[in-house]
Amino acid sequence: MDLKSLYQEIILDHNRHPRNYGALEGPSHEAHGHNPLCGDQLHLTLVVDDEGVIQDLRFEGKGCAISTASASMMTEHVKGRPAKDVEALLHEFHEVATGKLDPEEAQLLGKLKIFAGVAEFPTRVKCATLCWHTLKSAVDKGATATTE
Amino acid sequence: MAESASLDAVTCKGCAGEQPPIDVEAIRADFPVLHQDVRDKPLVYLDNAASTHKPLAVIDAVSAMYLRDYSNIHRGVHTLSQRATAVYENARERVRCHLNARETSEIIFTRGTTEAINLVANSWGRVNLREGDEVILSELEHHSNIVPWQMLRESQGIVLRVIPIDDDGDLILEEYEKLLNPRTKLVSVSHISNALGTVNPIAQILRMAREQGVTTLVDGAQAVAHKPVDVQELQADFYAFSGHKIYGPSGIGVLYGRKEILQDMPPWQGGGDMILSVGFEKTIYNEPPFRFEAGTPNISGAAGLTAALCYICNHGIRRIDEWEQRLLAHAQHRLREIPGLRLVGTAKEQSCAISFVLDGIHAHDVGTVLDMQGVAVRTGHHCAQPAIERFGLAATTRASLAVYNTIEEIDALAAAIRKAQEVLS
Numbered sequence: 001m002d003l004k005s006l007y008q009e010i011i012l013d014h015n016r017h018p019r020n021y022g023a024l025e026g027p028s029h030e031a032h033g034h035n036p037l038c039g040d041q042l043h044l045t046l047v048v049d050d051e052g053v054i055q056d057l058r059f060e061g062k063g064c065a066i067s068t069a070s071a072s073m074m075t076e077h078v079k080g081r082p083a084k085d086v087e088a089l090l091h092e093f094h095e096v097a098t099g100k101l102d103p104e105e106a107q108l109l110g111k112l113k114i115f116a117g118v119a120e121f122p123t124r125v126k127c128a129t130l131c132w133h134t135l136k137s138a139v140d141k142g143a144t145a146t147t148e
Numbered sequence: 149m150a151e152s153a154s155l156d157a158v159t160c161k162g163c164a165g166e167q168p169p170i171d172v173e174a175i176r177a178d179f180p181v182l183h184q185d186v187r188d189k190p191l192v193y194l195d196n197a198a199s200t201h202k203p204l205a206v207i208d209a210v211s212a213m214y215l216r217d218y219s220n221i222h223r224g225v226h227t228l229s230q231r232a233t234a235v236y237e238n239a240r241e242r243v244r245c246h247l248n249a250r251e252t253s254e255i256i257f258t259r260g261t262t263e264a265i266n267l268v269a270n271s272w273g274r275v276n277l278r279e280g281d282e283v284i285l286s287e288l289e290h291h292s293n294i295v296p297w298q299m300l301r302e303s304q305g306i307v308l309r310v311i312p313i314d315d316d317g318d319l320i321l322e323e324y325e326k327l328l329n330p331r332t333k334l335v336s337v338s339h340i341s342n343a344l345g346t347v348n349p350i351a352q353i354l355r356m357a358r359e360q361g362v363t364t365l366v367d368g369a370q371a372v373a374h375k376p377v378d379v380q381e382l383q384a385d386f387y388a389f390s391g392h393k394i395y396g397p398s399g400i401g402v403l404y405g406r407k408e409i410l411q412d413m414p415p416w417q418g419g420g421d422m423i424l425s426v427g428f429e430k431t432i433y434n435e436p437p438f439r440f441e442a443g444t445p446n447i448s449g450a451a452g453l454t455a456a457l458c459y460i461c462n463h464g465i466r467r468i469d470e471w472e473q474r475l476l477a478h479a480q481h482r483l484r485e486i487p488g489l490r491l492v493g494t495a496k497e498q499s500c501a502i503s504f505v506l507d508g509i510h511a512h513d514v515g516t517v518l519d520m521q522g523v524a525v526r527t528g529h530h531c532a533q534p535a536i537e538r539f540g541l542a543a544t545t546r547a548s549l550a551v552y553n554t555i556e557e558i559d560a561l562a563a564a565i566r567k568a569q570e571v572l573s
């Protein structure tokens with residue numbers, strides 16, 4: 001099997017140089033995500049404007065390459081989008097990451113289709129989806145997300 | 149008895165006599181599962197501390213049971229029930245022999261180590277531990293030797309004390325000595341750590357407890373496949389292990405308990421087989437070990453366990469240990485050569501588990517990239533979170549050995565780790 005099928009250059013690059021890393025001052029929304037299985041932690045801060053658009057967001061935390069890259073790429077992908085789209089994005093991302101939806105047929109994901117590679121590693125799916133669950137609970141207002 | 153296929157399959161010729169050194173190729177031929185490709189690479193199985201694979205002798209013993217001798221045990225007057233009972237009770241005798249217990253009544257079958265420890269906590273613990281009584285554990289323990297005691301802390305108000313480890317992963321015995329006091333009622337520690345591979349000086353630990361009149365329990369889950377265990381020599385009060393970690397089936401394990409202690413222990417589960425007679429007014433409990441074995445047990449598992457113990461015995465536990473120590477030394481050497489790799493756990497005496505971390509690379513990524521190369525290891529906290537957190541870590545990668553591993557497989561591990569570094573950094 002090709003070692004690069006999961007750890008593609010773009011994933012490794014986002015792991016090495018995470019985008020939108022850190023915390024926003026005075027966020028309108030925030031949430032904490034935790035994967036008890038591997039101890040991964042993720043904190044998301046967002047500014048959502050009056051029109052409901054995600055103006056800015058940052059993440060920080062500790063995790064594997066898959067979870068860090070997924071969070072980094074997610075922040076780029078949702079910045080400037082309406083918060084109400086998050087649910088549909090999470091759904092489609094989850095379908096692709098679990099192999100239920102062919103990435104070619106995904107409508108909303110753009111570059112994030114690359115995470116289709118985790119479907120072959122069922123124990124790693126949660127690493128890729130933690131940030132999305134956390135984002136959803138942030139825009140739903142508040143609580144802690146876990147992948148359990 | 150001679151009619152029993154399951155019994156014939158597993159005659160033990162070991163124990164007595166001197167065995168030759170391990171011929172690993174011959175051993176590997178006994179384990180069909182090892183001969184396969186995983187992700188197009190030959191499988192290198194280094195997750196043996198989680199569970200070992202089964203030799204044909206074990207698979208055949210389980211299958212012979214179902215093919216010829218299966219029935220429920222103990223109460224049946226018909227032939228199959230008598231055969232199945234003979235197989236089951238023969239397993240008890242094999243375990244007795246293997247641990248050098250005095251009597252078969254000291255051998256209780258459980259689902260595994262976890263259930264064995266829970267049995268002690270719920271039966272012995274509930275009548276012998278009161279508020280303020282102290283139980284000593286160690287920082288190395290598997291969750292199964294932590295949580296049952298925390299549950300007793302909630303129900304009985306006992307106090308838990310923890311023997312710390314040093315930076316090498318060795319228990320600090322001076323601290324242990326200080327923890328022992330007149331309120332100490334039980335010392336419950338592992339023989340060998342599953343997370344770091346530390347071989348604890350168990351004889352000394354038990355002696356120190358005994359000198360204070362303290363009861364002892366040894367979690368032997370990681371020991372029985374790798375080291376000789378003699379419960380009389382150790383003078384352990386309880387000793388627990390799991391079948392699936394010693395080349396036997398899952399779902400069967402053992403609690404050894406010293407006869408004098410078991411006699412006074414109440415049952416912990418009620419049901420069939422654990423009673424002598426039942427009336428709605430009065431029920432009379434059976435003697436040990438049956439008092440502690442309510443319900444239909446893992447009958448075919450007992451056949452497999454016998455075969456597994458005989459497999460170990462026939463090759464000689466000292467020969468197995470000798471081979472595994474060679475593999476371990478080679479692994480430590482190979483891993484130490486890798487820049488950016490840090491071994492976690494460098495105890496004075498180590499057994500088959502080696503934990504490590506790679507600079508800047510998360511253990512789960514290591515585990516996945518090794519899997520892509522056919523190398524099976526475990527990543528995470530290995531159900532021993534306190535031990536891993538002691539080193540300021542959330543996860544390590546752990547390679548763990550069994551008798552069927554080879555020097556070439558260790559080299560494959562080292563090469564796969566270097567590849568992981570190349571891909572991930």
Ligand SMILES: Cc1ncc(COP(=O)(O)O)c(C=O)c1O
Pocket residue numbers: 197198259260261262263290292293338340341342367369370390401531
């Ligand atoms: C040291 C130790 N104790 C206890 C256990 C629990 O064994 P089981 O899951 O077979 O009950 C394990 C297995 O992971 C172990 O390694």
